[in-house]
Amino acid sequence: MPLHEPLVPLQDVVERGRMNIVKADHRVQFFKASRKEASKKQEKETAEDPLESQVLAATRIAAHWKRKVDRRRFLKMREEEFEFLGMAPPKKDKGDTDVIVEMQKHRETRKKMQEDADDVFEKALKEQLEWLQKKKGADIKAELLEERRQWILDYCQDPEHQKEFPEKFDAFYQRFDKAQDDDEAEKGKDGKKGKDAKKDDKAKGKGGKGGKK
Structure with a gap:
């Protein structure tokens, strides 16, 4: 420190340190409150949807x-x-008999735990299906009926059917299989074209090497 500058009193240094500590404490409290508020908000949002x-x-x-x-x-x-x-x-070594008994106990314990887990899963699945049927069953039913009505209208408007009502609904379910078969056929054609192109390129490369000789 240069000699012409006045010395900072000790009281000012202590006061500055105290103010910095207070600011840091306020900042920590603010972050804690923010995290707590965000956690409460998230819990409230999740509580609305079971x-x-x-x-x-x-x-x-x-x-x-x-x-x-x-x-x-x-x-x-x-x-x-x-x-x-x-x-x-x-640890003390156990005999073969004790090992077999312990293995049987562990096996029975795992079996019981698996059965309990299966029961809990089946119960939870049943509750979810009941809740889904109760809350969303009407909407799902309406969407399915609307999809089938639209398919019937498209079927009747097709000139090939001459406005005849479909006798069976097999075509309604088979249309997805047909689209999947078409996609697989297109992929097969593209793959075959790619292989043929590679063969042609190899043949051309061999011909070029023969010409150089």
Whole structure:
């Protein structure tokens, strides 16, 4: 510091430090309030749609379960490492009979867990189907009926059918299969053309080399 500049009093330095601390504290409180408000807003939006709330709950449960499994795996690895380094006493070896019994117990436990998971899945699926049928069933039915009415009108307006009402609705469902077959046929033709073009290019290249000789 140059000699001609006055020294800053200690009181001013302390005051500036206090003001900076207060500003930083206000900034932290503001960020916390913003995150809290965003979290409340998201929870409110998901609460309006039961399907989204169920998906969010399932995601949280899966994340919690993954953390738990990872922690168990980490603890097991740590125990094995301690045993290998001699930092922990080795576990007692179990006999073959004990191993078989433990395997049977684990198998029964996994089987029961699988059955419980299947029951929970079937119950949740049934609830979702009932909710969908209750909330969206009328709209889906109206859309399907409108699609079939439009197909009947197009069928009757086709000159080939001479305004005759369709006896069967097989053509309504077969039209998608026909479009898929046409797309596959077009892809096959394009692939064949590409192969033929490659063969022609190779033949031309060989002819050019022969001419140079």
